[in-house]
């Protein structure tokens with residue numbers, strides 16, 4: 001049973017998603033954690049027939065977490081089910097979080113706050129240099145305003161979680177009941193959202209009889225990869241996850257993902273994991289976070305022209321560039337089934353109009 005609740009109302013509804021999966025696959029009871037229903041789930045897994053043929057490698061599939069439903073979708077919604085559930089259980093009346101200017105996380109948090117009957121306050125970091133004049137008004141920022149979030153801006157390079165915590169305490173002293181959500185919703189509570197996605201993928205794989213040999217995805221604040229790796233490990237489902245870094249070198253990203261994977265496994269009361277299970281490719285970052293490389297723009301074009309799918313220039317297109325690059329390097333076997341996790345973000349395309357119009361996309 002999943003709860004739909006706000007500060008004032010609570011309603012129990014039967015879940016359409018089967019609560020018991022196939023007989024021989026262990027099922028984690030995610031409803032033992034406070035949770036607010038925000039997502040369309042399960043999200044579909046679809047074959048990418050034309051892109052597979054074009055790239056000439058393994059069979060490609062896509063897990064449509066751009067279709068989670070809330071505020072045009074994306075991976076943060078799964079994390080927010082548990083984070084907002086926790087906030088409601090603490091009687092909070094406001095969500096406080098932070099992100100880069102064009103943060104998909106802030107947009108989904110602002111919408112989740114509306115669903116829960118809470119306010120949302122966000123700190124936005126001017127992390128990406130040399131952007132067009134309307135970067136702070138369009139795309140995700142426009143939607144943050146539509147959802148009624150209040151915002152304040154910060155220069156690049158500060159410890160943004162520390163900044164947001166300080167603002168949280170100030171708001172508390174003014175009589176609000178704020179709940180702090182770290183950047184990207186990436187702590188052990190948020191990562192439960194992707195442990196539950198791991199369970200969902202395992203169930204879909206088994207129910208459809210399609211075995212995947214690899215999962216490829218974009219990795220940033222780490223909660224998505226950590227949650228997936230922890231979830232697969234906890235149920236003993238053997239699907240290696242390749243994170244394509246969108247912002248930092250491999251060693252640092254591996255360390256960050258491993259740290260959160262361990263905390264998430266503790267929360268799931270699951271056995272520890274070997275560090276060698278955390279896989280990251282840092283070959284597609286380009287000049288840095290939020291700066292599309294030529295391979296990023298090519299990936300936007302590939303997904304659009306072959307599959308009618310919108311990627312975003314900050315995250316999912318770097319992930320797709322990684323997938324295409326790995327295929328071209330001969331990383332996969334031709335007989336492999338490779339699952340790409342679409343983490344959403346296409347709203348940010350509108351904030352990169354200048355880059356896209358001046359490219360071959």
Ligand SMILES: *Cc1c(COP(=O)(O)O)cnc(C)c1O
Pocket residue numbers: 074075076104105184186218219220221222223224225312315316343344345
């Ligand atoms: C946040 C985000 C990611 C990265 O997820 P993390 O959990 O932060 O690593 C990937 N894609 C999109 C579209 C995102 O918004």
